[in-house]
Amino acid sequence: MRVLGVDPGLTRCGLGVVDGGVGRTVRCVAVDVVRTPVDATLANRLLKISDAVEEWLDRYRPEAVAVERVFSQHNVRTVMGTAQAGGVVALSAARRGLPVVFHTPSEMKAAVTGSGRADKAQVTDMVTRLLGLAEAPSPADAADALGLAICHLWREPMRARLAEAEARAAELAKKHRARLAAAAKAAKAKGAAR
Template sequence: MNLEGLRVMGIDPGLTRCGLSVVQAGRGRQIIPVAVGVVRTPSTAELSERLLRISRAVGEWMDDYKPDVVAMERIFERGNVSTVMHTAHAVGVMVLAAAERDIPVHMYTPSEVKKAISGNGRADKKQMTAMITRILGLSEAPKPADAADALAIAVCHCWRAPLIARTNQLTAKAAAQ
């Protein structure tokens, strides 16, 4: 797989606000931003309607931008089980949208993304937004934070993809022997 030119869709999953981004890998660590946005669903709507809206929006992004891979934040327990469950439902429809298009999905923990982007696995939102703005050479910071997070997840995958590809090659080679 040629990693230069790899198109990555980054997703910061959420039911109320879901950050979406698309970036293109260049030479070395160069990343070119393609698109960034947020899908919003009203908290007053039924869960099924909210999931349908997210699924349609994510599917449209996948169809419009044709990513090679989807990188998504792995959900973790934040103390509020209801929030985690709602986010998990949203992740399910987004993974399904990717699977329907034969797009592989890679998941990263928030600390993995923070470490890749800022060098600090405990960086705060302000630090992360400043770093992603600088890395991508943006004239202004992406807003809201969900959009910046989606970009950070996509960039994290671009930078980790060579190691993932090499590991997969070695695993396949060992299995063939």
């Protein structure tokens, strides 16, 4: 399975494509950072990011897109731009019918380093090692994008199995409730017949 990981941002937007192989093997297909000028309008910055993502989706044809889920941080202005960048990425994926999953930074860090509180250097280090890269991806946004793709490859099968188990449990519960209702109805009918 091939995944495009995206660390959204207006100033720097990290893009990384990773192929998942047998077991937990992963291979880096491409990694880059899209930059947009601070003095451009918001609309034109979003357009530049959208164009880059469209080009990557055309060129690398991933089967899924993993985007970092933005949380409220210190700077509200930055968060808004990040959310908007993530939004246009999700839009491009949805237009092609590709699944888009948002992973939190801690989910990504936990998947890649084993700790949800790992720092940037640890994430970059583990991503470099896991993908067997000759050089550490730089800046951090590039490493994060690859980390998100890896996180998705490793978490998705578990998430899918969990969702399936939950659906099965819900079905069993529904059947159980139906049986209870039928039994209650039968008991009531018996009582009325007496």
